[in-house]
Amino acid sequence: MTSANSARRRKPFPVHILIFLAPAFIVYTLFMIYPLLDSLRLSLYAPDVNRQEVFVGLDNYERLMTNDLWQPRIEGAIKNNLVFFAIHMLVQNPIGLMLAALLSSQFIRGRAIYRTLIFTPTVLSVVLVGFIWRMILSPLWGISTDFLDLFGLAAYDKPWLGLEETALPTLSLISVWQWVGIPMMLFLAALISIPDELIEAARVDGATAWGVFWRIRFRLIMPTVGIVGVLTFVGNFNAFDLIYTTQKATAGPNYSTDILGTFFYRTFFGVQLQPGNPTMGATVAGVMFLIILAGVLLYMFGWQRRMLQVEF
Amino acid sequence: MTFIERLRPAQRGQLLLAHLVLLAYTALALFPVFLVVINSVKGRRAIFQSPYALPNRDTWDLIGYEKVLDNSNFPDYFLNSITVTVGALFFILLAGSMAAWALAEYRFPGNAIMGLYLALGIMIPIRLGTISILRLVVRLGLADTLAALILIYTAAGLPLAIFILTQFMRQVPRDLKDAARVDGASEYRIYLMTLPLIRPALGTVAVFNMIPVWNDLWFPLIIAPSEANKTVTLGAQVFLGQFVNDWNAVLASLTLAMIPVIILYIIFSRQLIRGLTSGAVK
Numbered sequence: 001m002t003s004a005n006s007a008r009r010r011k012p013f014p015v016h017i018l019i020f021l022a023p024a025f026i027v028y029t030l031f032m033i034y035p036l037l038d039s040l041r042l043s044l045y046a047p048d049v050n051r052q053e054v055f056v057g058l059d060n061y062e063r064l065m066t067n068d069l070w071q072p073r074i075e076g077a078i079k080n081n082l083v084f085f086a087i088h089m090l091v092q093n094p095i096g097l098m099l100a101a102l103l104s105s106q107f108i109r110g111r112a113i114y115r116t117l118i119f120t121p122t123v124l125s126v127v128l129v130g131f132i133w134r135m136i137l138s139p140l141w142g143i144s145t146d147f148l149d150l151f152g153l154a155a156y157d158k159p160w161l162g163l164e165e166t167a168l169p170t171l172s173l174i175s176v177w178q179w180v181g182i183p184m185m186l187f188l189a190a191l192i193s194i195p196d197e198l199i200e201a202a203r204v205d206g207a208t209a210w211g212v213f214w215r216i217r218f219r220l221i222m223p224t225v226g227i228v229g230v231l232t233f234v235g236n237f238n239a240f241d242l243i244y245t246t247q248k249a250t251a252g253p254n255y256s257t258d259i260l261g262t263f264f265y266r267t268f269f270g271v272q273l274q275p276g277n278p279t280m281g282a283t284v285a286g287v288m289f290l291i292i293l294a295g296v297l298l299y300m301f302g303w304q305r306r307m308l309q310v311e312f
Numbered sequence: 313m314t315f316i317e318r319l320r321p322a323q324r325g326q327l328l329l330a331h332l333v334l335l336a337y338t339a340l341a342l343f344p345v346f347l348v349v350i351n352s353v354k355g356r357r358a359i360f361q362s363p364y365a366l367p368n369r370d371t372w373d374l375i376g377y378e379k380v381l382d383n384s385n386f387p388d389y390f391l392n393s394i395t396v397t398v399g400a401l402f403f404i405l406l407a408g409s410m411a412a413w414a415l416a417e418y419r420f421p422g423n424a425i426m427g428l429y430l431a432l433g434i435m436i437p438i439r440l441g442t443i444s445i446l447r448l449v450v451r452l453g454l455a456d457t458l459a460a461l462i463l464i465y466t467a468a469g470l471p472l473a474i475f476i477l478t479q480f481m482r483q484v485p486r487d488l489k490d491a492a493r494v495d496g497a498s499e500y501r502i503y504l505m506t507l508p509l510i511r512p513a514l515g516t517v518a519v520f521n522m523i524p525v526w527n528d529l530w531f532p533l534i535i536a537p538s539e540a541n542k543t544v545t546l547g548a549q550v551f552l553g554q555f556v557n558d559w560n561a562v563l564a565s566l567t568l569a570m571i572p573v574i575i576l577y578i579i580f581s582r583q584l585i586r587g588l589t590s591g592a593v594k
Binding site: 013030034036098102124126127186192238281289 | 330331333334337338341344347359410411414420426432436440470471503527549562573576577589
């Protein structure tokens, strides 16, 4: 240990470093990296007549994109997933930003209490949230009718989760209700960390609170806007629990709420009369992987670069 | 003179508006939960006739809870969830802090690449590898066990844990470690010595992982679905699906499944929110 640097360089790789790294490296490689790669490999295989998995190249992907049975399902799932994502971006993240802006003001008393209470739905499991809203929206119970009646709109009440046109937007809004706490907290953290002097300087120059917010504070939290966007994207294209809980694996009515997560589950596990198909399931996972990877890369090279954020 | 009176009327109006918006949103966030809890202790009739009323002597009825406790193994589910969550947290913190220590403390060839490799999983969801995970678990003889769930959640939690802990490990003062080295302490001992110094970061990592592990439906459903290994989340899902038309039982089981999470949240909310707002996930 006390030897000179030149001698140290020739020493074999220090054992203690290997020991420190080994547990994490082994578990992570075995249960995360290997399965991801193996699943991608599996998407290039298909069972033959003897039920042996043989290499078929990109046939599964071609089948998924062109076969009459598969193509409408994958197209529907991607479209629905885009709607699901768009609603999160247009409703969840602006509301999260608005709440964070209000909570970042020093003049609001009880900020910590508001923050804690508004975050509560985020800690509940999606299963509970799904069933809670199923009950609230049940025409039998009539809570949603009563609520609309407050605004004189009772006549517009519908079985929101039971109709093809309304089921997906309704589920998206339930998901927004649950997860709005995450963007709120991330925006809040970013807003709090802006130095007061910057805002004071703008105030002295006569800018209004509204102007200060959009021209100074919002611009300064642009890196967080990107993080929230990419987290929303990854979370949405990987979502499953809410749809499975409220609409079952068949993502009814008539597949109108089918997103990639439920399609993946049905494909590989099977449902009702459709038998499970691991290699096609791996293919759906492969498509999800490519979509998520594209989003993450777009964020890293398109957005983060511009933000000059060097984190690693 | 109070704080409010010192403000100009326009500012007072803005403040009032801000509070109204926050109050309205808080009500929206809590009302559904509140409605479920108060109706879980009412009779079937009262649930439909006066859903917004607090329970009183006439409407008080615990039939839902009796059904839940008779018809299901909720206590066992709880034990399974606790085993999985505590087990996964333990291994995430242990393996994560060890790897973070190695990355932060030592210069060795491949340090940066190892850091990048371990960070890959922050953005790539582990669910995408489910089919191969299932096959792997079967091959390892861990099919339908809680141990498999613990290993999966450990792997899923490690990337972010290592990323956060490495940043904190770097901030531990060098003098302290060098002093220990001069005294002849082993590297393992110095690692153990730094753990208490980064306790807040360990707490943040624990709280971040606790909620998603406890709440996960996907892996229990696919990896460990048997009755003996069901977690609370999966147990609630199956039970709620079966009793979907029995409003008392559904409301009671929702309440039973929510209460421990809400209690834990109240205990750890400060830690969780501090972790989220301290920029730990930058």
